[in-house]
Amino acid sequence: MRTIEKICDFLGKKLEPEELDMVLKYSSFQAMKENKMSNFSLITDDLVTNGLVLMRKGITGDWKNHFTEAQAEAFDKVFQEKMAGFPPGLFPWE
Template identity: 80%
Template sequence: MRERENFLLLSYEDLKKDTKSTVEKICDFLGKKLEPDELDMVLKYSSFQVMKENKMSNYSLITGDIASNDLVLLRKGEEIF
């Protein structure tokens, strides 16, 4: 699949080592160009701490009848950039 034009292979290790370059690689693959301030926003809002505090990404809006109230999906983590 690596040789196919519509396939992008990424590794967690590359993402962890150089997040900014990996995001730029994704943008290139999608044919999109981010301005420097847009790239900074992507890096900021995809950080573990920001996602942990965001009610839309940490599942804290799920009602108790769907999942138990003690469900915590983002307990601890490590910043990758």
């Protein structure tokens, strides 16, 4: 809840308690996974190839089960290049 309040402060917006409850409810991983507007289930089959799953488990680090070592290294390289202008520590995850 505090993170949502911080985002609202940053945007200069004030949410009523009911609105905050709705944001919490509908921004959960489970709710987004079940919502056809956010889980990409409305995409036609011809646009989804090789059994692509766009939302898996919602578990931190699960990507390691889906990337090869070469893919992880390539992603890290691109990420470092694109984020080079941002302050160190802005993105504290691995």
